Amino acid sequence: MSTYKKLLEFARDQLKESGISDADIDAWLLLEHTFGISRAWYYLHSDDEVSEADALRLLKLVKKRAMRIPLQHITGIQEFAGLEFEVNGDVLIPRQETELLVEEVLGVCDGKDVLDMCCGSGCIIISIARLGRPGRTVAADISEKALALAKKNAAKHQVNVEFVQSDLFAAIDGSFDIIVSNPPYIPSSEIESLMPEVRDHEPRLALDGTKDGLEYYRRIAAASGQHLKKGGRIYLEIGYNQAEAVTKLLSGAGFCDLNVKKDLSGHDRIVSARWL
Ligand code: GLN
Numbered sequence: 001m002s003t004y005k006k007l008l009e010f011a012r013d014q015l016k017e018s019g020i021s022d023a024d025i026d027a028w029l030l031l032e033h034t035f036g037i038s039r040a041w042y043y044l045h046s047d048d049e050v051s052e053a054d055a056l057r058l059l060k061l062v063k064k065r066a067m068r069i070p071l072q073h074i075t076g077i078q079e080f081a082g083l084e085f086e087v088n089g090d091v092l093i094p095r096q097e098t099e100l101l102v103e104e105v106l107g108v109c110d111g112k113d114v115l116d117m118c119c120g121s122g123c124i125i126i127s128i129a130r131l132g133r134p135g136r137t138v139a140a141d142i143s144e145k146a147l148a149l150a151k152k153n154a155a156k157h158q159v160n161v162e163f164v165q166s167d168l169f170a171a172i173d174g175s176f177d178i179i180v181s182n183p184p185y186i187p188s189s190e191i192e193s194l195m196p197e198v199r200d201h202e203p204r205l206a207l208d209g210t211k212d213g214l215e216y217y218r219r220i221a222a223a224s225g226q227h228l229k230k231g232g233r234i235y236l237e238i239g240y241n242q243a244e245a246v247t248k249l250l251s252g253a254g255f256c257d258l259n260v261k262k263d264l265s266g267h268d269r270i271v272s273a274r275w276l
Pocket residue numbers: 091092093094095098118119120121122123124181182183184185205206207
């Protein structure tokens with residue numbers, strides 16, 4: 001027999017040993033997920049005994065996490081913009097930095113038609129549809145599996161988003177007031193040096209921005225004008241060192257009013273521009 005407290009300590013030590021930097025947090029989150037308990041409940045019951053079967057349920061998950069499977073693949077969820085999204089190995093796990101992209105678009109999307117290019121889990125367009133008052137909302141991704149999950153997330157949040165399977169703009173009809181995108185932007189050569197959670201478990205298709213990391217920005221910059229109304233705007237998430245290159249691509253394609261926004265860590269993160 002063990003107690004909640006002993007189990008939490010054991011989980012933390014196991015995760016630390018596997019080189020997980022947030023071992024404390026992850027151990028707690030696995031305990032919370034396995035037993036459905038709150039922090040307050042834990043403090044009152046930390047010395048309660050846990051049955052062997054229950055302890056085993058937790059230890060199985062700890063073992064998975066120690067193998068560097070992302071926590072979100074174990075719990076199946078990630079919170080984003082205050083909403084809960086279902087995630088799996090077919091989509092990029094929504095990142096906190098990306099909330100800034102949503103925040104920017106929420107400020108300008110009232111009554112506007114919005115296209116989310118490379119929607120993955122759907123976190124961006126669903127947050128916009130749920131938290132704002134946009135007009136038509138369309139989301140595209142090349143991956144059918146990603147779209148299947150995005151549709152589930154849209155249903156969960158009861159928003160009306162049209163999902164289209166499309167290699168960038170190939171299957172996109174009509175024009176929009178706003179195009180938003182967080183495309184794959186990691187240079188291929190850097191993928192091997194990423195954390196095992198990302199490198200081995202998140203879809204390469206969602207990470208790899210090809211040789212210089214800029215291929216999708218190149219293609220998006222070149223094609224977006226044909227799908228934007230006059231005066232329409234584009235909002236792109238970028239890697240911390242890509243602001244200059246992406247601004248250049250957009251101005252070269254005919255965009256004006258270029259703007260770069262930093263994230264909470266002080267890194268360049270969003271480039272936006274207007275189409276004339
Ligand atoms: N748009 C999705 C997100 O921001 C997926 C991004 C991607 O696959 N590169 O989470």
